[in-house]
Amino acid sequence: MLKEVFNKPLKWSAMKNLIFKEVDDLIIGSLGIVAFISFFVGGVVSIQTALNLTNPLIPRNLIGFATRQSVILEFAPTFISIIMAGKVGSFITSSIGTMRVTEQIDALEVMGVNSLNYLVFPKIIALLLYPFVIGISMFLGILGGWMAGVYGGFTSSDEFIQGLQMDFIPFHIAYAFIKTMIFALLLATIPSYHGYFMKGGALEVGKASTVSFVWTSVSIILANYILTQLLLSK
């Protein structure tokens, strides 16, 4: 399937429009929900950490540190991707699946358009911007943590920022974005596969979206485990 996606590409002028449309649907359209979730979950991580610091010997700057670590390493790349598997993934499966059951894909093929290239390639390209979404999520998650920590009276702004800078390992950022790119590829291809190769009618489109969500999330979780093992353990 992947080979066909890159085969016999369309005219660039047509492809360009498709890519813009996908960026709009998949990336821009997701920013709102991602921003909302990141900000508040970042806040909750910060509050939870603060509430669990009952031992006075542990420094308060741990709040900033814990928020940074959890948001950058796991929350933004992995859990936002699971949410995106629900939002973007089921959108991809149902839109391609609908085109399959209403013979729109056959129509493309009959005209001589390589339908896999037409449908899937622009999505893969659009999702190259996915790290940008995750970057925003990281920023807002930490911002949310800072606001909840400072305005909730759990820590001072200085302590929190000191915690953010503590034991900073640059490779963690690389690790997070390598994961993000792999997840982006999974988010573009698995839902496309389930939509493209589905059979049946409107009811099956709904089922295919659900199945696609399950498989995309399972793959993201497994890929996360494997990548963490490969990249972080010595």
Added chain:
Amino acid sequence: MIEIKNIEKSFGDTKVLKGISTVFETGKTNLIIGQSGSGKTVLLKTLLGIHYPDTGTISFDGRIYSDLTADEKRELRTEIGMVFQGSALFDSMTVEENVGFPLKMFTKQTPKEIQERVDFVLKRVNLVDAHKKKPSEISGGMQKRVAIARAIVNKPKYLFCDEPNSGLDPKTAIVIDNLIKEITEEYDITTVINSHDMNSVMEIGEKIIFLKEGILAWEGTKKDIFKTDNEAIVDFVYSSNLFKKIRKAQNKEHGND
């Protein structure tokens, strides 16, 4: 002219097409008729190259499809127009974008030339005030017209229609049938139409092939259909009382009852 020889097609263990040979003539409306499930759509999609036949050859004016290179196949496909059973319009595009799509994809025409051609074919199918609408905003009959417009916009040599008038009222159905027949004659296209509608058969059946369970059980013209003694087709046609009567009347007229 499209010539098919001994086409067989199976899905898994079920053989859907069991050795079909015939000729579809240029400038005529060729009808494939038969009961639901008899293999009409599969035959049409095999002609289109959406399904590959297990055996047999399909030749488009002498070009044998399976012998063509990938580029030649693509070239051939730009000469084909198809009207799908459910219209298969792209629902993210407006009516005029749908019709202009094959031109945008496969020709070097400027946007202005494309617009002119789109306006022309939409007018040809008598659709003048729906240019900016989405497929979901127009009626089924209008969708069929748009699908026909899209199929003929790139001046095809071959036109395939899968039940072009299913789901339409009898009056609109006849209008669509006649539109296809006119276009076929006007542009000298080889047109193949799937149908199980006896009205279409009587309106536009210049050459008819009858499929029964994947076998070509009968072929002829609409005139022949009332004279034949072939049991399979008589049985198919006779499922309508109206046509029983017509057959009797016709046969009396010809004095061969």
